Amino acid sequence: MAEKSKEQYYLPPPKLGKWEGFSKFVWDSDSSQFLGRTGASWAKIFIFYIIFYAALSGFFAAMLAVFYQTLNTKSPKWRLDESIIGTNPGLGFRPMPPESNVESTLIWYKGNDENNHKYWTEEIDRFLEEYKKPGLAPNVGQNKVICDYNNPPADGKVCDVPIKDWRPCTTEDGYNYKKAAPCIFLKLNKIFDWMPEFYNDSSSLPNNMPEDLKNHIENNKKPAELNTVWVSCEGENPADIEHVGPIQYIPRRGFPGYYYPFRNYEGYLSPILAVFFERPKTGVLINIECKAWAKNIHHDRQERRGSVHFELMID
Incomplete structure (x- = not known):
């Protein structure tokens, strides 16, 4: 009987109303979670996306700079027969x-x-x-x-x-x-x-x-x-x-x-x-x-x- 007294049973969470459930999702005071995440979890997410988009923007800017190095604003790269326009004006x-x-x-x-x-x-x-x-x-x-x-x-x-x-x-x-x-x-x-x-x-x-x-x-x-x-x-x-x-x-x-x-x-x-x-x-x-x-x-x-x-x- 002593062994049985040590057994623990899972208790389902109490049923909450719609408003109470929403309020708990926004801020859970028991676990200190905001919108389902703790402060540390939110900080990791923000840091990850800041680094990700900074790297993506830097890569795009670098490729754009390389692309502009190939352009001449005064004259086209492909001319006359080499161009799509060709040599026959309209x-x-x-x-x-x-x-x-x-x-x-x-x-x-x-x-x-x-x-x-x-x-x-x-x-x-x-x-x-x-x-x-x-x-x-x-x-x-x-x-x-x-x-x-x-x-x-x-x-x-x-x-x-x-x-x-x-x-x-x-x-x-x-x-x-x-x-x-x-x-x-x-x-x-x-x-x-x-x-x-x-x-x-x-x-x-x-x-x-x-x-x-x-x-x-x-x-x-x-x-x-x-x-x-x-x-x-x-x-x-x-x-x-x-x-x-x-x-x-x-x-x-x-x-x-x-x-x-x-x-x-x-x-x-x-x-x-x-x-x-x-x-x-x-x-x-x-x-x-x-x-x-x-x-x-x-x-x-x-x-x-x-x-x-x-x-x-x-x-």
Whole structure:
């Protein structure tokens, strides 16, 4: 009987109510535990995670520092044929349709409704802002010079893109939208270190070049000005050719060669030109294709290489 009196039996903990159980979990005065852990246990947990995240942050910072050592902020590591962009620039146009219709390339407005064509003129204003006020950004303008075909920029300098006297393609004239004879601006995409190979010899002109552009090149009496990336715009189909009417290129028929190559010098602005549609037929949809011409620009309508398509409709 003495042996049996020494036996101890396990007693289950007393049943507690929900509130009492929660209170005991938050702070157990019997074992000095807070949220199920003692002070020493919490201290070990905090020290472990401090060391763990400090080591993780240090490793990430070290890898980031190594990564930045491989980058050059002024020039890309992979250029021209070695890069994904390649050596065939695309051609872009402005104004673009609203973002709500991002896949559209239709410029559609009512010539006699100022509120209707206001969007398009404001879109051009936004596009030309950096060309009108190049001094807004820090240091921009300090290395900008006035260039021409006989005075290309020195190394490290960039050419200005003057757009003040491009009438009627100016903001003061509303880019001529109110007269149902709009101006569309074209811009060749930048590719680092790309240099165009000019069509500056009449004997080398391709067969598919428009005849009016061929005549323009052949009749040019200033050899230096032949170093140009030429531009042509025309209707895509016979009906479009009939409806598009006469076209002017302002200030010239292409992008001057002295703007190339692009080397990311501070203050650089891509050359642009305005295509002035003098008398497009109203009330019909006109499909227009513009192409940039150089020996190393290849045209691909599907991939939009070297050319751009848009539609024009004026009510």
